[in-house]
Amino acid sequence: MLKKRSIYLRLQDTINNGKSGTKPQCLKSAAASLKEGKSVFIDRCNLDKEQRVDFVNLGGPEVEVHAVVLDLPAKLSISRIVKRTGHEGNLQGGKAAAVVNRMLQNKELPKLSEGFSRITFCRNETDVDAAVKTYTAVGPLDTLPHGCFGQKDPNAKTQLGIMRFLKRLHETNARDSVPSQLTEEKGPCGKTQETVSSSSGMASQKIKVSEDMAPGSISHDESDIPTLAFPSISTVDFQFDLEKASDVIVGKVEEFMDKLGNARLVLVDLTERSKILSLVRAKAAEKKIDSKRFFTFIGDICQLYTKGGLCCNVIANAANWRLKPGGGGVNAAIFNAGGPALEAATKEQARSLLPGNALVVPLPSTSPLYSKEGVTHVIHVLGPNMNPRRPNCLDNDYVKGCKVLEDAYSSLFKGFLSIANTQVKVPRSSGSILSGPSKLEDEISGTKTKTWAPCLQALYNIAMQPEKHNKQVLEASDDVVVLNDIYPKAKQHLLVLARIKGLDTLADARKEHLPLLMTMHEVGLRWVDKFVGEDASLVFRLGYHSVPSMRQLHLHVISQDFDSKNLKHKKHWNSFTTAFFRDSVDVMEEINNQGKATIQDEKRLMSMELRCHRCRSAHPNIPRLKSHISSCQAPFPADLQKKGRLVPEQN
DNA sequence: GTTCTAGAAC
DNA sequence: GTTCTAGAAC
Numbered sequence: 001m002l003k004k005r006s007i008y009l010r011l012q013d014t015i016n017n018g019k020s021g022t023k024p025q026c027l028k029s030a031a032a033s034l035k036e037g038k039s040v041f042i043d044r045c046n047l048d049k050e051q052r053v054d055f056v057n058l059g060g061p062e063v064e065v066h067a068v069v070l071d072l073p074a075k076l077s078i079s080r081i082v083k084r085t086g087h088e089g090n091l092q093g094g095k096a097a098a099v100v101n102r103m104l105q106n107k108e109l110p111k112l113s114e115g116f117s118r119i120t121f122c123r124n125e126t127d128v129d130a131a132v133k134t135y136t137a138v139g140p141l142d143t144l145p146h147g148c149f150g151q152k153d154p155n156a157k158t159q160l161g162i163m164r165f166l167k168r169l170h171e172t173n174a175r176d177s178v179p180s181q182l183t184e185e186k187g188p189c190g191k192t193q194e195t196v197s198s199s200s201g202m203a204s205q206k207i208k209v210s211e212d213m214a215p216g217s218i219s220h221d222e223s224d225i226p227t228l229a230f231p232s233i234s235t236v237d238f239q240f241d242l243e244k245a246s247d248v249i250v251g252k253v254e255e256f257m258d259k260l261g262n263a264r265l266v267l268v269d270l271t272e273r274s275k276i277l278s279l280v281r282a283k284a285a286e287k288k289i290d291s292k293r294f295f296t297f298i299g300d301i302c303q304l305y306t307k308g309g310l311c312c313n314v315i316a317n318a319a320n321w322r323l324k325p326g327g328g329g330v331n332a333a334i335f336n337a338g339g340p341a342l343e344a345a346t347k348e349q350a351r352s353l354l355p356g357n358a359l360v361v362p363l364p365s366t367s368p369l370y371s372k373e374g375v376t377h378v379i380h381v382l383g384p385n386m387n388p389r390r391p392n393c394l395d396n397d398y399v400k401g402c403k404v405l406e407d408a409y410s411s412l413f414k415g416f417l418s419i420a421n422t423q424v425k426v427p428r429s430s431g432s433i434l435s436g437p438s439k440l441e442d443e444i445s446g447t448k449t450k451t452w453a454p455c456l457q458a459l460y461n462i463a464m465q466p467e468k469h470n471k472q473v474l475e476a477s478d479d480v481v482v483l484n485d486i487y488p489k490a491k492q493h494l495l496v497l498a499r500i501k502g503l504d505t506l507a508d509a510r511k512e513h514l515p516l517l518m519t520m521h522e523v524g525l526r527w528v529d530k531f532v533g534e535d536a537s538l539v540f541r542l543g544y545h546s547v548p549s550m551r552q553l554h555l556h557v558i559s560q561d562f563d564s565k566n567l568k569h570k571k572h573w574n575s576f577t578t579a580f581f582r583d584s585v586d587v588m589e590e591i592n593n594q595g596k597a598t599i600q601d602e603k604r605l606m607s608m609e610l611r612c613h614r615c616r617s618a619h620p621n622i623p624r625l626k627s628h629i630s631s632c633q634a635p636f637p638a639d640l641q642k643k644g645r646l647v648p649e650q651n
Numbered sequence: 652g653t654t655c656t657a658g659a660a661c
Numbered sequence: 662g663t664t665c666t667a668g669a670a671c
Contacts, residue, residue, distance in 0.1 A: 259662065414661085417662040456652070487652070549652050566653095570666075621660095621665060 027054055034059045048108040056115040064291055066118040066144070067110045068131050112225060113262065117146040117292045143281070145297055146266070147310045226263040226420035229301055230316035231330045232276045233408050234383030237318075238390060240401065246279035248402055252409035253294050254287055256417070263420045265294045265413070266312065268301045301330060302337035305373045312375065314416050319380035321352050321391065323359070334369075334378060341367035342378060353382040355392060356407030360415040379415045383408045460504075460552040463497040474527075479519045482527065487566040489558060489576060492531045492538060496520045496555040503553045506544045506582065506597050514591055521584045524557040528647050531559065539636075540647045542584040545575055546600040555584060560613065560636070560646070562629055568622060571606050577613040580605040583645045613637075 030040045046052040056065050110119055122128045138144060232249065234240035253265055269277045277296045284294060299308040301315055317334045320327050323346050325335030335342060341364040349361050359380040369375040384404035385393050394401045462469045462483065466476040474494065475482040481497040488494075498516055503509065509517065524542045532538055538559045548554065558576060567573065574580060579600045587597045609618050610625045615634035619625035640646050 261662090414662070418661085420662075458652080485652095568653095623665080 023054070027058065030055070031058050034063055046110075049110070049114055052110060052114060064117045064143070065115055066120070067116045068120045068122065068135075069110060070122050070128075112146075112148060115292065117295070118144055118149070119147075120149045143291075143295060143297075145299070145308050145310050146264075146292075146295055147308075149309045225311070226314070226416070227266060227310070227312040228264070228314045228316060228379075228413070228416040228420075229266045229268045229297065229304055229310070229312040230379075230381070230412060231268055231301055231318050232280075233316075233318050233381050233412075234385065234401075234405055235276055236329055237327070237387060238383060238385040239387040240384065240405065241386070241398065242276050242279060244398060244402055245405065246276060246283055248405045248409060249276075249280050250283040250287060250289070252406060252413065253284065254289055255410075256413045257289060257293065259413075259417060260293055261420070263293070263417070265416075266310065267294075267296045268304070269296070269298060270300060272298055274298065300333070302333050302369065303373065312373075314377045314379060314419055315369075315375050316358075316379045316381050316412050316416075319353055319359075319382050321354070321382055323347075323350060323353055323380055337373075338363065338367050338369045338378060342369065346378075346380065353380055355382050355384050356404040356411065357382060358408065358411035358415045360419065377419050379412055381408050381412045456550050459495070459497055459550045459554055463499050463552045464501075466499075475523070477523075479516055480523050482523060485556075485558075489564050489567045489572055490560065490562045491535070491564070492540070492557070492559040493564070494524075494527060494557045496524050496557060498553040504551045505548050505553060506546060506587065507599050509553065509587070509591055509597055511591055511595050514588060517584070517588050517591065520555045521588065524555055524584070525647060527557055532648060537561075539650065541576075541581070541640075541645060542647065544582045544584065544587055544597075546580045546582055546605075547602045556581075562613070562626075567626065570610060570622065573610055573622065573625065574606050574608055577611070578605040578608055583643075585643050585645060 030042060033040050040058075042055055044051075044055070046055070052067075059065065109121075110116055112119060120127075120131045120134070122131055134144065232245060235242055235245045249267065256265070267277065267280055277298065281296050284291070297304070297308065297310060299310070304310040304312050304315070315334065318330045320331055325343060326332055342361070345364055345367075346359070346361050350359050353359055361378045361380065363370045363376055363378055365371060367375075369378070384401040385391065386396065386398075386401060387393060388395070394404070462472065463481050466473045466481045469483075472483045472486075473481055474484065477499075479499055481499060483495055483497070485493040485495055498513075498520060500513075500516065503513060503516075521542060528540045528542070531540070538561065540557060540559050542555055542557050544553070544555060556576070562573075562576070580602065582597060582600070590597045610620070610622065611618050612625070612629055612632050612634070614629070614632045614636055616637060617628065617632075619628055635641075636646060636650060641650050
């Protein structure tokens with residue numbers, strides 16, 4: 001563990017050998033100290049965001065930036081400045097008052113959104129004492145809660161505190177590297193430049209002291225930042241290995257970082273000596289995860305705001321599969337704190353939860369968690385269970401366990417993002433007049449040039465003049481033209497075109513076309529032979545679409561792996577795997593027997609559920625289907641194995 | 652036939 | 662927020 005030293009820069013006033021220093025000097029000095037791993041305290045009157053921004057940006061993402069704001073009533077500030085005749089800034093008397101007044105016009109209290117992870121507002125001496133105490137007690141492994149603090153008692157007696165605050169901090173730090181309790185001590189202190197403390201851990205902390213001189217309402221914008229507080233899933237009751245769990249947490253957090261926007265994730269644990277917190281902190285630091293948007297927090301997840309000052313609009317619950325209260329731990333605590341309203345709202349969403357899943361529950365305003373803590377949503381999460389005394393134990397199978405835990409965090413973060421998204425959007429739309437996108441705008445920007453060829457005729461053109469399409473044509477005879485499908489839906493997918501006019505689709509085929517159809521089939525088979533010779537694993541079907549979208553009768557010769565990036569839509573799938581696809585052998589037989597082919601109902605077949613063409617299992621969407629068929633080795637359905645529908649024939 | 656895109660689903 | 666689909670345009 002690195003020991004970090006803390007340097008206190010009484011900036012600008014004293015940095016330059018007792019004379020006024022410049023801001024660049026301050027920045028340079030502070031940057032150098034941060035680079036050495038020291039914590040830096042900056043005492044500066046930063047009235048607005050612009051003045052602060054350079055300091056906030058000093059460190060990289062691994063440096064936490066805190067602000068302690070002396071937010072004193074204006075009169076007091078002015079009178080104080082006026083009395084401060086020895087100020088190196090050479091402001092005296094009424095002139096100072098005028099300057100302060102002018103400055104106050106542009107006063108802008110710091111906000112978390114500027115990049116501070118923690119802001120403490122002090123309006124009186126009590127506040128200052130508390131702040132001093134807090135910062136003095138920061139130990140090697142500690143991270144202070146993030147968020148805005150203070151402002152709780154604006155009516156308390158006001159007293160100046162900035163110099164005292166800084167002096168105390170200075171004295172305390174000067175003593176040694178052990179964090180001390182701040183009491184009434186008045187330690188000897190002559191040094192003014194460098195002090196030692198033992199602050200290290202996930203991030204070195206730069207504390208910015210901004211002496212603010214006017215009253216004003218604090219914009220509690222920490223509540224504007226969507227924040228998810230979550231407990232470590234599965235590591236308590238479900239006995240999931242802490243090392244592995246911390247890897248999963250940090251990995252998933254890292255994955256979601258760029259989707260977060262300004263939203264924050266906070267891992268919460270009750271105990272100060274939480275092993276999972278230190279593991280996660282260490283790993284997050286290693287991966288240089290932005291500590292402003294992901295950090296750990298020690299406290300009760302049900303009282304983050306009232307007890308910890310941390311505003312979290314969303315909290316996660318390590319739920320049980322029945323989504324019921326009880327069981328102890330976080331689940332019991334959250335259901336208890338959420339009251340009957342949470343239970344009812346949960347029931348409304350679902351009755352149970354599978355491992356690896358999360359359930360977002362909007363919290364009714366009647367829930368104490370909502371009214372007291374500002375929690376708008378609870379997300380129930382169920383992780384994998386490694387505890388043999390709990391249901392569905394994975395029996396030490398950590399391959400599966402890690403996967404399920406990853407899924408659980410994915411679901412959780414996705415759920416959170418969905419909330420963060422809608423909550424950000426609502427106020428924006430409320431301010432605007434109801435109107436769609438301007439038509440005028442559309443007309444101005446919508447100057448698309450029409451460069452598309454009418455491709456419905458493409459096959460027809462090729463069939464009529466194959467010599468003009470040498471690049472595409474694989475083979476041409478008087479009767480047929482063979483070419484690769486431009487968008488193959490399988491490893492091998494080619495088309496055999498009929499070369500006569502008036503045979504646009506299968507519906508046009510009559511008995512007189514039968515010799516041609518047989519030729520097409522023969523040509524197709526020859527290509528199948530060739531392909532199978534190259535790859536013996538391939539199996540083909542030859543057939544027609546009942547209602548083709550392109551003109552000119554064409555026979556599909558397609559391998560049954562359907563391994564293709566071009567297979568994207570339900571229609572693609574169903575057009576090759578339902579009755580919509582008419583096997584060539586059946587078509588020829590029908591035409592021979594009935595004079596024409598049966599045309600199947602396009603609409604019905606295209607909207608059929610997605611089923612594996614081998615095992616006939618159903619799948620909810622194309623990606624899942626494709627994932628399944630990439631590995632399904634089931635034999636083809638019996639009807640396909642008849643009459644030479646599959647080539648080569650399966651044994 | 653694909654591409655584009657709104658909005659449904661998750 | 663992303664993923665996915667269906668419908669329209671081409």
